[in-house]
Amino acid sequence: MPKNLRGMLAVATAALLALAAGCTPTGPSVDDDPRASDAAETERPLVLTTFTVIADMVREVAGDRVEVRSITRVGAEIHGYEPTPGDLRQARGAELVIENGLGLEAWFAQFIADVDAPSVTLSDGLDPVRIASTDEANPHAWMSPVAGQHYVARIAEALSELDPGGAEHYAARAAAYSADLDAVADELAAAIERVPADARVLISCEGAFSYLVRDLGLDEAYLWPVNADQQATPQRVAAVIDTVRERAVPAVFCESTVSDDAMRQVAADTGAQFGGTLYVDSLSGPDGPVPSYLALLRHAAETIATGLAS
Known part of the structure; x- marks a missing residue:
């Protein structure tokens, strides 16, 4: 750590x-x-x-x-x-x-x-x-x-x-x-240690991971800062696409409570993979992947690390 x-x-x-x-x-x-x-x-x-x-x-x-x-x-x-x-x-x-x-x-x-x-x-x-x-x-x-x-x-x-x-x-x-x-x-x-240093960039729909990326020493980019202002404007999409291409980011992600259409378009335009759905503002049901707060954190780390290490 x-x-x-x-x-x-x-x-x-x-x-x-x-x-x-x-x-x-x-x-x-x-x-x-x-x-x-x-x-x-x-x-x-x-x-x-x-x-x-x-x-x-x-x-x-x-x-x-x-x-x-x-x-x-x-x-x-x-x-x-x-x-x-x-x-x-x-x-x-x-x-x-x-x-x-x-x-x-x-x-x-x-x-x-x-x-x-x-x-x-x-x-x-x-x-x-x-x-x-x-x-x-x-x-x-x-x-x-x-x-x-x-x-x-x-x-x-x-x-x-x-x-x-x-x-x-x-x-x-x-x-x-x-x-x-x-x-x-x-x-x-430990999960992030699996990710090559030059690929340690988290690309998400919402800028919901600033505290986590601070702790783990990652960089970040996102389509909108908070969901209350969610607008995947052409300028924001273009900026994220530029970041993915310049940093050769292998995977991008989106949160469970919003549409992932814009981020999937980023993936299509850059050749990056859509790395999966992240949970932030809500848990899942008891039979879902994140029924608790601890499970939410673990799921985020594993999803991010797996996507970026690919």
């Missing part, structure tokens, strides 16, 4: 391990419809998250002490989501609502204004990566296991405030989960 990545992970892991000794968290996966409520009555507090990736992270830290639901379904496009009246009714029954922040959920401020429950922004305190040539923060910080550890610590803190009696439980599970992320970071670095 690169020294800077290992150092950042060690600091984050040590902070969590200092809270409590580790225990092994269970690995619940998201439901086909995470918004669907359980008919059975529960005394557990309801924690609502904005999308499925965060819901899985919260479940890992919470265990069985809280009920966790995602506002958006598996496969939903999170940036431009339009909450429904049912979402609002569900939120009014929640005791905590958790968002990513950094401008990811453009709809969240208006949504939470009608909800009495407190909200927590997991990206607060992170040093964000800026979108190229702008002052705007890239919101996809969870795609880095380093930033993921920051999220885990924030989740443990929020749950402990909601449920002080479970503070040791949350700290222990967070420490174990952070250690899992440390292991995944090693796996990611």
Whole structure:
């Protein structure tokens, strides 16, 4: 693993391990419809998250002490989501609502204004990566296991405030989960080692991998910076085609929540392979390739490494 990545992970892991000794968290996966409520009555507090990736992270830290639901379904496009009246009714029954922040959920401020429950922004305190040539923060910080550890610590803190009696439980599970992320970071670095140095360029539809490419020392290019602005303009397509040709990039990729038509055209025009579908803003269903956050990171690394090493 690169020294800077290992150092950042060690600091984050040590902070969590200092809270409590580790225990092994269970690995619940998201439901086909995470918004669907359980008919059975529960005394557990309801924690609502904005999308499925965060819901899985919260479940890992919470265990069985809280009920966790995602506002958006598996496969939903999170940036431009339009909450429904049912979402609002569900939120009014929640005791905590958790968002990513950094401008990811453009709809969240208006949504939470009608909800009495407190909200927590997991990206607060992170040093964000800026979108190229702008002052705007890239919101996809969870795609880095380093930033993921920051999220885990924030989740443990929020749950402990909601449920002080479970503070040791949350700290222990967070420490174990952070250690899992440390292991995944090693796996990611090892996967990229298979890629020749001159081919270490990640070409994707959305610029959702800036935190991951920073950690792994990759270059990146994309058709649009965030899905809320998704426009594969002729200029953007031409710039990506030039990058693929100049760097002889062997494979290009696209995310699961958007059309891959434009990127497949890039592949056709350059002779690059379409390397596969990457998951960012949503997990898959329980039987799909990325039923959990850890699986999402591993799938991304393996898909990218396999494509670029071809």
